[in-house]
Amino acid sequence: MNILKIIGRGFNLRSIKLAAYAWFYNMLISLIIYFGFYMVFVISAGKSMIAEKIGMYGLFTALLDIFNNFPGSFTLLVSICFYFGILYIITSVFISAGIFSVMMEEEKATFFTLLSASIDNFFRFLKVFLINVINFALALIPMAFLVFAFWMTLERSLNETLFGIFIVIFFIIAMILLVFSVAIYDYSRIIRLKDGRNFFFSFREGVRFVFKNKKNILLLFLFYFISTGVLYIIFKLFMSVAEDFLGMIFVFILYQVFVLIRYFLKIIIINGEFELIRVPYSEIQ
Amino acid sequence: MRHIKYIIIFYIFAALHITGEIVTKEDHESRDLKEYQELSGGENRTKYQINARIFPGKRELEGVEIIRWTNRTGIDVNSLRLNLFYNAFGNPKSTFFNETSIFKASKEKLKEYNFGNIEVKKIEIINRNENITGVLTYLSPDDKNADDRTNVDFSLKKPVQPGQTIWIKAEFKLKIPDIFYKTGQSGKYIFMAHWYPRVCVLRSNGEWAGHQLHRMPAFFSEFSNYHVRITIPDNFIVGATGEKISGERLNDKLMVFEFTQDNVQDFAWAAYPNFIEVRDKIRLKGNDFDTDIILLLSHRNRSAKERYLNIVKFALKYFEENLASYPYRTLTVIDPPLQGFNSAGHAYPTILTAAYLKILPASLKYSELAVIHGISRQFWYGVAGSDGFKEPWLDEGIAVFYEMEIMDKYFEKRNLLLNSLYLRIFDWEIKRRAYINLSPLERSKYLSWNIINNKFFVGNMYSKVSLLLRSLKNIIGEEKFMGFLRYYFDKIKFSHHNTVIFKSEFNNFFNGDYAWAFDQFVGTDRDLDTAVYSVRSDRIGKSGKYKNEVVFVRKSGYWPVELSVILKGGKEIKLFWEKNEKWKTVVFIDESPVDFAIVDPGVKILLDINLVNNSKVLKKENSVLRRLAVKFGFYFQNVLASLIL
Numbered sequence: 019m020n021i022l023k024i025i026g027r028g029f030n031l032r033s034i035k036l037a038a039y040a041w042f043y044n045m046l047i048s049l050i051i052y053f054g055f056y057m058v059f060v061i062s063a064g065k066s067m068i069a070e071k072i073g074m075y076g077l078f079t080a081l082l083d084i085f086n087n088f089p090g091s092f093t094l095l096v097s098i099c100f101y102f103g104i105l106y107i108i109t110s111v112f113i114s115a116g117i118f119s120v121m122m123e124e125e126k127a128t129f130f131t132l133l134s135a136s137i138d139n140f141f142r143f144l145k146v147f148l149i150n151v152i153n154f155a156l157a158l159i160p161m162a163f164l165v166f167a168f169w170m171t172l173e174r175s176l177n178e179t180l181f182g183i184f185i186v187i188f189f190i191i192a193m194i195l196l197v198f199s200v201a202i203y204d205y206s207r208i209i210r211l212k213d214g215r216n217f218f219f220s221f222r223e224g225v226r227f228v229f230k231n232k233k234n235i236l237l238l239f240l241f242y243f244i245s246t247g248v249l250y251i252i253f254k255l256f257m258s259v260a261e262d263f264l265g266m267i268f269v270f271i272l273y274q275v276f277v278l279i280r281y282f283l284k285i286i287i288i289n290g291e292f293e294l295i296r297v298p299y300s301e302i303q
Numbered sequence: 304m305r306h307i308k309y310i311i312i313f314y315i316f317a318a319l320h321i322t323g324e325i326v327t328k329e330d331h332e333s334r335d336l337k338e339y340q341e342l343s344g345g346e347n348r349t350k351y352q353i354n355a356r357i358f359p360g361k362r363e364l365e366g367v368e369i370i371r372w373t374n375r376t377g378i379d380v381n382s383l384r385l386n387l388f389y390n391a392f393g394n395p396k397s398t399f400f401n402e403t404s405i406f407k408a409s410k411e412k413l414k415e416y417n418f419g420n421i422e423v424k425k426i427e428i429i430n431r432n433e434n435i436t437g438v439l440t441y442l443s444p445d446d447k448n449a450d451d452r453t454n455v456d457f458s459l460k461k462p463v464q465p466g467q468t469i470w471i472k473a474e475f476k477l478k479i480p481d482i483f484y485k486t487g488q489s490g491k492y493i494f495m496a497h498w499y500p501r502v503c504v505l506r507s508n509g510e511w512a513g514h515q516l517h518r519m520p521a522f523f524s525e526f527s528n529y530h531v532r533i534t535i536p537d538n539f540i541v542g543a544t545g546e547k548i549s550g551e552r553l554n555d556k557l558m559v560f561e562f563t564q565d566n567v568q569d570f571a572w573a574a575y576p577n578f579i580e581v582r583d584k585i586r587l588k589g590n591d592f593d594t595d596i597i598l599l600l601s602h603r604n605r606s607a608k609e610r611y612l613n614i615v616k617f618a619l620k621y622f623e624e625n626l627a628s629y630p631y632r633t634l635t636v637i638d639p640p641l642q643g644f645n646s647a648g649h650a651y652p653t654i655l656t657a658a659y660l661k662i663l664p665a666s667l668k669y670s671e672l673a674v675i676h677g678i679s680r681q682f683w684y685g686v687a688g689s690d691g692f693k694e695p696w697l698d699e700g701i702a703v704f705y706e707m708e709i710m711d712k713y714f715e716k717r718n719l720l721l722n723s724l725y726l727r728i729f730d731w732e733i734k735r736r737a738y739i740n741l742s743p744l745e746r747s748k749y750l751s752w753n754i755i756n757n758k759f760f761v762g763n764m765y766s767k768v769s770l771l772l773r774s775l776k777n778i779i780g781e782e783k784f785m786g787f788l789r790y791y792f793d794k795i796k797f798s799h800h801n802t803v804i805f806k807s808e809f810n811n812f813f814n815g816d817y818a819w820a821f822d823q824f825v826g827t828d829r830d831l832d833t834a835v836y837s838v839r840s841d842r843i844g845k846s847g848k849y850k851n852e853v854v855f856v857r858k859s860g861y862w863p864v865e866l867s868v869i870l871k872g873g874k875e876i877k878l879f880w881e882k883n884e885k886w887k888t889v890v891f892i893d894e895s896p897v898d899f900a901i902v903d904p905g906v907k908i909l910l911d912i913n914l915v916n917n918s919k920v921l922k923k924e925n926s927v928l929r930r931l932a933v934k935f936g937f938y939f940q941n942v943l944a945s946l947i948l
Contacts, residue, residue, distance in 0.1 A: 040948055044940060044943050044944060045940075047943065048936055048939055048940040048943065049936075051936050051939045051940075052932055052933060052936030053932075055931070055932040055935045055936050056925075056928065056929060056932035056936075059928040059931055059932055060925055060928055062915065063915060063928060064915070064919075064923075065838075065919045065920050065921075065923045066915045066916060066917070066918050066919060066920075067899055067901065067918035067919070067920055068914055068915050068917070068918065069927040069928050069931055070927050071918065072927075074906050075906060075914055076727070076728070076729055076732050077727070078727075078728045078729075078732045078736075079732045079735060079736075079914065080914070082732075082736055082739075083739075083913060083914045083915050084915060086739065086913070086915075087913065087915040087916075099939055099942075102939075103942070103943065103946075106943045106946065107946060110946060110947065110948055113948065114948050117948070179603060179661070181662045182661065182662050185662065200947055203947065266926065266929055266930050266933060269930070269933060270933050273933070273937040273940070276941075277940050277941065277944050280941075280944045281944065281948070284948050288948070
């Protein structure tokens with residue numbers, strides 16, 4: 019099966035709508051963090067001109083003094099971000115329940131369809147998520163082992179170049195493990211929707227499917243990494259020039275466009291995963 | 304429990320404060336520069352002749368040294384005080400290891416570490432036929448630690464009278480430790496510092512200024528002449544203090560290298576079979592000789608060659624213009640291999656250890672920083688000597704000031720420690736962070752070994768002092784300020800100076816009393832915070848005019864500072880607040896109301912610990928803060944978008 023064709027099938031309006039649905043929840047949770055940062059800055063800086071004089075003081079110094087002026091503020095912000103991150107993880111189960119279901123049933127991607135699909139399938143997906151915690155933990159174990167083994171070797175090593183080699187090897191292995199664990203999670207969810215059997219079954223079949231289709235899955239995710247990287251570079255270069263000239267609202271909108279495109283790329287990958295399983299799943303039965 | 308800890312720390316600092324006061328008064332007995340110069344050198348300079356044979360396989364070194372020492376005081380000397388710093392690495396209860404707490408933190412490390420030591424097998428005064436080997440007492444003048452053997456006193460049968468010279472012959476043996484800090488051996492890489500018995504400085508009152516080896520960098524030694532022969536297996540490449548005057552083959556396995564250097568305070572050297580030697584020359588103004596730049600690169604760091612040579616030459620040129628020409632014929636830069644990285648970033652006379660890691664991105668300028676700092680220390684410590692134990696600011700603080708200046712110039716306009724697409728941090732910002740993050744309890748007086756850990760030492764001695772000097776430079780003017788340092792350095796070079804001398808020369812040079820700057824911020828727990836307290840504008844009836852009132856406050860410390868009041872419409876009122884008063888109220892009537900007021904608009908005074916209160920606006924418009932919040936919120940959004948959907 020031509021992987022490029024599979025990817026290409028994801029480039030459509032429906033994918034954008036699905037991405038927008040995911041972006042919406044991201045935005046909801048992030049607004050609280052936007053507000054949190056704003057409040058901390060306003061309270062810390064008060065009527066000071068320190069933010070306006072960042073060019074004079076340097077960003078690092080200005081932020082350092084702002085946070086120092088409101089003791090505990092930085093820790094508070096980090097804590098809030100952490101807890102909202104946890105909240106988002108649970109929310110992502112809800113989001114994905116709707117998205118996967120709509121993709122499976124090939125329904126219209128409207129907000130209310132997605133919302134009702136999310137509600138309908140949330141608990142099923144929550145169970146799949148919980149069983150996949152094992153999946154993620156299993157992916158971490160070899161990484162932790164690698165780090166330990168390399169560390170013990172490098173401590174005794176006379177060769178600094180080994181550090182560089184280790185970082186490259188670790189990165190490659192970590193990426194492969196990440197891809198497989200995410201793919202297993204995705205296919206667990208797909209199979210859970212396709213098949214009425216329990217979540218252990220969907221997890222097991224997810225694992226089986228992923229390892230049967232290693233090459234295509236790796237290619238699919240490779241596309242995702244490359245496209246995200248290119249997107250990031252273009253965005254960063256553009257914003258480094260444009261940020262100083264654009265109004266704040268426009269900057270904010272551009273940020274949201276960036277996040278939306280990121281979700282769009284994810285939806286393309288999920289769509290690709292669906293395409294991969296469409297035919298072979300009949301063989302699972 | 305936490306509070307009890309702070310109370311105990313407070314009392315310790317209080318006790319140290321009292322101790323510090325007593326010691327400080329004794330140390331400042333010499334206000335006369337000429338006296339220091341007479342003590343420091345001339346024809347009666349101490350001379351070291353050392354023959355060392357190293358056995359890298361056994362991690363041992365055997366040495367014989369002959370020291371010519373003259374009593375340059377007016378008082379009889381009844382004992383000979385030597386530093387045996389290598390004993391600091393001899394047992395886990397030494398003062399040095401106590402201060403690092405490394406073995407308390409990890410018993411594993413205690414089992415694994417190869418300790419070292421120095422044993423004086425025989426010591427005699429050869430021109431008196433006096434064997435003093437057995438008549439020794441270990442002293443711990445700094446902390447009374449009986450387990451510390453870095454300071455030893457040998458009793459003499461008869462005193463050394465004023466003007467008399469003695470010739471001391473010492474046979475010693477070293478066991479070379481792992482490189483934990485500065486010196487030792489790791490694999491085949493060897494860096495030898497503090498490795499030979501060294502005579503302590505004798506003060507003019509006849510007392511020995513003998514210190515133990517501490518974790519914090521501190522040096523105090525005489526300007527001496529060195530002639531050192533090192534016998535080593537022939538596959539090693541050696542770099543050392545001074546000029547290499549010969550490198551001869553002893554037999555089919557051994558080489559003998561001879562180095563000599565006059566008028567330095569110490570002798571250090573490095574050896575490694577995998578060095579690549581790169582040589583270059585530089586002719587500096589005022590020197591009638593070329594200075595050889597000897598770069599000993601670790602063989603895997605060939606790519607660092609240009610980076611090192613460029614920064615070395617730049618730094619030497621900078622010093623030539625802004626302080627003095629480097630006065631020695633050689634400068635050796637050691638690029639330690641990975642296993643010897645604990646020896647990175649140190650400086651000894653005419654030799655310094657750099658720091659280069661290939662895996663670090665080029666945007667991180669740590670390698671340049673390490674070299675610049677090492678070269679700064681050649682001048683402020685190497686040539687301008689001081690008691691680094693009692694007054695570390697005089698070498699470390701001033702060296703760091705020059706480091707910031709050179710980083711500034713080398714990277715054009717802003718001294719960028721980190722310059723990448725994502726983040727730019729400047730060297731002075733890091734120094735300031737180290738200083739402002741000290742709590743009042745952590746700010747410290749002079750005594751370097753009483754500064755509990757590296758964080759406090761760096762914050763007090765490196766950061767606060769260098770920021771003080773930069774702030775002074777900003778208000779006095781660069782040309783005049785550097786002119787003073789040039790003049791002062793020329794006056795005290797190759798001798799020891801102290802805070803009293805520095806302050807007095809500073810005031811004389813500028814015809815003013817800058818005691819307020821030094822007394823407040825050097826060796827004290829004071830900080831500086833000048834703020835805009837309030838801004839107010841009231842309309843005056845129907846006149847169309849405003850009564851504007853701005854109140855400034857000195858929340859802590861004193862520094863004469865520029866003030867600026869900006870009115871709506873852009874008109875600026877500038878003031879200079881020189882009087883040492885807590886409050887200053889500025890009231891004036893104008894057609895425009897105040898927009899904002901600012902303390903130190905030129906950002907000249909980097910010692911101010913709180914820049915937030917340096918400005919205040921009448922009506923706050925938060926657009927910039929909103930933008931900042933949007934930026935940081937976006938980073939968070941991105942993190943969420945990276946999570947699994």
